[in-house]
Amino acid sequence: MSSGTFVLFEEQIDRINASMLRLLKKAEAKCALLVDKDGHLITRQGFTQTLDTTALSALLAGSFASTREIARLVGEPEFSVLFHQGVRDHIHVSLVGDRCILAIVFDDRTTVGMVRLYAKETADRLKELTSMAGQATADLSPDFATSAGEKIDNMFKE
Numbered sequence: 001m002s003s004g005t006f007v008l009f010e011e012q013i014d015r016i017n018a019s020m021l022r023l024l025k026k027a028e029a030k031c032a033l034l035v036d037k038d039g040h041l042i043t044r045q046g047f048t049q050t051l052d053t054t055a056l057s058a059l060l061a062g063s064f065a066s067t068r069e070i071a072r073l074v075g076e077p078e079f080s081v082l083f084h085q086g087v088r089d090h091i092h093v094s095l096v097g098d099r100c101i102l103a104i105v106f107d108d109r110t111t112v113g114m115v116r117l118y119a120k121e122t123a124d125r126l127k128e129l130t131s132m133a134g135q136a137t138a139d140l141s142p143d144f145a146t147s148a149g150e151k152i153d154n155m156f157k158e
Contacts, residue, residue, distance in 0.1 A: 026118045027104065031048045080095045095123070
């Protein structure tokens with residue numbers, strides 16, 4: 001499922017976090033996670049202390065992978081939004097570009113409509129920010145990668 005190297009630098013992560021915090025504030029949601037399609041947590045914001053974000057990230061990616069097959073069976077290329085409603089908490093999950101998944105956990109203090117509105121706005125912004133990830137690796141010359149690899153190897157030889 002992986003589409004090559006995916007590198008985000010600190011400045012990009014800071015911008016992503018700021019966008020996610022705005023989303024939480026506007027939508028009055030509890031927390032948000034940005035996950036790559038392979039199930040790795042990229043970043044999280046909000047009240048995530050009680051969540052196993054590693055397991056949740058992997059399950060979100062798996063959920064989207066199975067949903068992709070369901071979409072294919074009914075003639076759709078992919079479903080871009082999933083919604084899970086619980087007794088207390090709910091999760092809105094949406095694709096961000098072709099590499100990431102944005103998950104928002106919220107409760108009855110807000111509505112799915114508010115979350116969906118701000119999730120769409122935020123996903124568009126995050127798509128821009130994560131699309132720069134591929135460009136970041138293109139800026140690294142092969143000589144740099146070789147040199148860095150040699151220096152790391154030398155550190156462990158000593």
